Amino acid sequence: MKALVLTGKSQFQYTDVEKPSPASDEVLIRLKACSICGSDIHGCQGGSGRRIPPIIMGHEASGIIEQLGEQVTDHFIGEPVTFDSTEFCGSCDFCKKGMTNLCKNRKITGVSCTDYKKDGAMAEYITVKARTLYSIPPSVSFEEACLIEPLAVGLHAVRLSQPEKDYTAVIIGDGTIGLMVLQAAAAAGAGKIIIVGMQDYRLNAAKAFPQVYTVNSKKLNPLNTIMNLTNKEGADIIYDAVGTGKTMQDAFSYVKNGGKIICIGNASVTTDFPLQECIVRQIQVLGSYSSAGEYAYGLQLMEQGLIDLTPFTKYTCPLSQGEKAFHLLMEGKSEILKVILKM
Ligand SMILES: [Zn+2]
Ligand SMILES: [Zn+2]
Known part of the structure; x- marks a missing residue:
């Protein structure tokens, strides 16, 4: 062959x-x-x-x-x-x-x-x-x-985050995984989704959903957009599809007290971690690796036309x-x- x-x-x-x-x-x-x-x-x-x-x-x-x-x-x-x-x-x-x-x-x-x-x-x-x-x-x-393979990675991260309906999600990263997390968050019923990236052509691929706001961080400060959209409280769940010390710090500044940060990307193997802030604001930080059986659900979403x-x-x-x-x-x-x- x-x-x-x-x-x-x-x-x-x-x-x-x-x-x-x-x-x-x-x-x-x-x-x-x-x-x-x-x-x-x-x-x-x-x-x-x-x-x-x-x-x-x-x-x-x-x-x-x-x-x-x-x-x-x-x-x-x-x-x-x-x-x-x-x-x-x-x-x-x-x-x-x-x-x-x-x-x-x-x-x-x-x-x-x-x-x-x-x-x-x-x-x-x-x-x-x-x-x-x-x-x-x-x-x-x-x-x-x-x-389905990268989509399942997104579905897995969103499933682990246990979202409530109409929640506000921030996605850091406009690579394939970030864009697939976005699809999964939309399918999970997110009310507002803010995706932070650095490439307009990639961010444009996210615009199929009416609840999506895109921020090119080379041009705009994402924090302002996120705070304006969340009554200055921050978002319920942050999905970090990049994974550097900078994006970890960003995730803490975007998340609301008691909220969740889901780590998917690991561009950096280790990072500084704001331990005290994590504790006093009671932030849940969770790793999400690959997928675990989300394929069937993802194929079903494709069949129903709920994924673009x-x-x-x-x-x-x-x-x-x-x-x-x-x-x-x-x-x-x-x-x-x-x-x-x-x-
Ligand atoms: Zn892959
Ligand atoms: Zn086994």
């Missing part, structure tokens, strides 16, 4: 590799679409230590089941599917509690690090565990379906041209939110 193989730092080869065959608890998927994640762009340049070449990257994907392992009885050949980017074991203490994102034996698809290597979906075929599969509803396209993915599905490119797409995204000059590779 053909695959886009990362062969060195920012170096790719579109080449023939061996087609995988499914183990008894796996299925073989003929892939149709795979979107390029920010972590792939960062990783292929050697920045994260999680894309050690040679590796086939890609963990946001969709396709059609072509072959079933002997034990797989709850899926069928020809079924359109997507799959959890985390291969979880299904039997450890965390998996049993539904916290599959914390599975003790987890492997992330399309990642190679010092502990393991698991080839991903920038290829014609992939095998995945049947327990990680989700059927794609008929009205959802393969391009939309591969975006059109800004993300505009740019597609054949897998054979994948290297060009990576270089375009690495340059960072194009106003492209997402590139979806097609097979």
Whole structure:
């Protein structure tokens, strides 16, 4: 089969590799679409230590089941599917509690690090565990379906934040995850959503929802907007999809007393933390990692038309041209939110 193989730092080869065959608890998927994640762009340049070449990257994907392992009885050949980017074991203490994102034996698809290597979906075929599969509803396209992975990250963060209806949310960061948190907050019934970013073309992608206010922090002070929209009290819940010392400080200045800060991004590994302020204003700070089973709910929201993915599905490119797409995204000059590779 053909695959886009990362062969060195920012170096790719579109080449023939061996087609995988499914183990008894796996299925073989003929892939149709795979979107390029920010972590792939960062990783292929050697920045994260999680894309050690040679590796086939890609963990946001969709396709059609072509072959079933002997034990797989709850899926069928020809079924359109997507799959959890985390291969979880299904039997450890965390998996049993539904916290599959914390599975003790987890492997992330399309990642190679010092502990393991698991080839991903920038290829014609992939095998995945049947327990990680989700059927794609008929009205959802393969391009939309591969975006379930980042959407599920947003849905997970919003679920952990336990929002009340009509709550006021602030999202720090206009990257894919920030924009997906926005979709999830809208679906959860947020009354006002203020997204703080630095790129107008990204912030414009957030404007499909009437309750959204966008602030380009290069041009305006977000604090004024947030205080004006919240009777000078601050917002109920802040989602930090960036994660630096600066955004942590910002989150504390945006949140109301007794409110919540959900940490999703970790651009900085460690930061200074305003401990005293956290205590005397009784702020709840919570980490949110990846997703844990939000795929089914996300696909349902897509089917119901409650999620707007059109800004993300505009740019597609054949897998054979994948290297060009990576270089375009690495340059960072194009106003492209997402590139979806097609097979
Ligand atoms: Zn991703
Ligand atoms: Zn497990």
